[in-house]
Amino acid sequence: MIFDGVYGNSAIKNQLQNILDCKKLSHAYIFCGGFGIGKTMMARMFADALTGGSAADVIFLTNEYYNIKGKASLVVDAVRAAIVDIYTKPYLADRKVIIVPKAETMTTQAQNALLKVLEEPPSYCVIILVAQNEDMLLPTIRSRAVILRFSQLSDDEVKQYLLDKYSFADDMVVRLAGGSIAAADNLASSDETASLVREFAEIFSRFSENDMTAVYEAIAVFEKEKDKSELLLSVMCLMLRDAMLNNAQKCDMPRIENIQAGAAALIIESVENAGRAVRGSRNYNMVITELLLETWRTIHG
Structure with a gap:
């Protein structure tokens, strides 16, 4: 065929x-x-x-x-x-x-x-x-x-693609790819992108702390890496879903702790809305800043 x-x-x-x-x-x-x-x-x-x-x-x-x-x-x-x-x-x-x-x-x-x-x-x-x-x-x-x-690929299909092309398949890459071969390629072929993901995940994991420093650090990352905003939003959703479902750690990505399942669900919805707003050409900096500030407020109730 x-x-x-x-x-x-x-x-x-x-x-x-x-x-x-x-x-x-x-x-x-x-x-x-x-x-x-x-x-x-x-x-x-x-x-x-x-x-x-x-x-x-x-x-x-x-x-x-x-x-x-x-x-x-x-x-x-x-x-x-x-x-x-x-x-x-x-x-x-x-x-x-x-x-x-x-x-x-x-x-x-x-x-x-x-x-x-x-x-x-x-x-x-x-x-x-x-x-x-x-x-x-x-x-x-x-x-x-x-x-x-067309449907997103399953994690197993993405993993098989990575194994066939690169002879290895990082669980973090598979999960962040979200069923996209192109996204998996971008992550697997770039040490710089993988480093950015881990840096941002570490920052986002500190949103559960009372200090808002992490929020401003996250805003700065989004401003610097505007062309990778979809990836950064995906990192947020992945970490929030793990927190909401209390998943065992599936890869070496940092975890966000002490967040209620209801709050995590609300933030995921906000993240998805922000992604649509950015793709719809709304003011990028305003959308991202509002999202991250509201995320911190939601976590802290």
């Missing part, structure tokens, strides 16, 4: 293989799910299978591909340029595949432009939208595509 090298999501691998075997294709698919769980890799492999490996007939629809610079969102000009390619017949293969990574970043204008293609697609073209959050796509786009919802 062409997806044998992909870890996890066996049901989706089987579904895609059946589509290839039975040759019952849709003109559009949405591959959705969390970060780093194989969506883009499987989209690429599916595209290669459909085109017989013809790189000329697989296009990744991004701003950069169409020489549009300085835009965080996928803009309508890129989609309009792609439409010209979509209605150009394949060069070598029988099919042409358009992959749209980070499809949820498409502006409304861009989505409406793409919608016109989905309403009257050329018979040879397959469009794959890859998104972490399918709800960011217009309902009219979702209704015209087959949606495949």
Whole structure:
């Protein structure tokens, strides 16, 4: 099977293989799910299978591909340029595949432009939208595509991946990866990242102390390591869940002591809300500062 090298999501691998075997294709698919769980890799492999490996007939629809610079969102000009390619017949293969990574970043204008293609697609073209959050796509786009919802990998699957690639699997890395191969790679391949995790975990473990010094130290870490904020929030959730469930120590990460289960649950909810706020472009420093101060207050009742 062409997806044998992909870890996890066996049901989706089987579904895609059946589509290839039975040759019952849709003109559009949405591959959705969390970060780093194989969506883009499987989209690429599916595209290669459909085109017989013809790189000329697989296009990744991004701003950069169409020489549009300085835009965080996928803009309508890129989609309009792609439409010209979509209605150009394949060069070598029988099919042409358009992959749209980070499809949820498409502006409304861009989505409406793409919608016109989905309403009257050329018979040879397959469009794959890859998104972490399918709800960011217009309902009219979702209704015209087959949606495949990818799941986070199990800890055992992440551990096997690390063993196969690095010949070792640190329990801390497996747990912090949260079912994401990409997150596991980032942690396992960087001593600097692993050191940051342990430093921050040590600081957060001191939130149970009456002295608020740890709070200000944590704020400083978040300000310095803004690009790793998701990882730091994950450390907080992991330590809080261990405290809430009174887990035996599963790895050498410091523990946060003397916290009530109800308080831990409330803080986890706040951490998850803060993560969404940061991804939604709210003021980063304000969100993080409010979160950490409120966390300390909740712990101390």
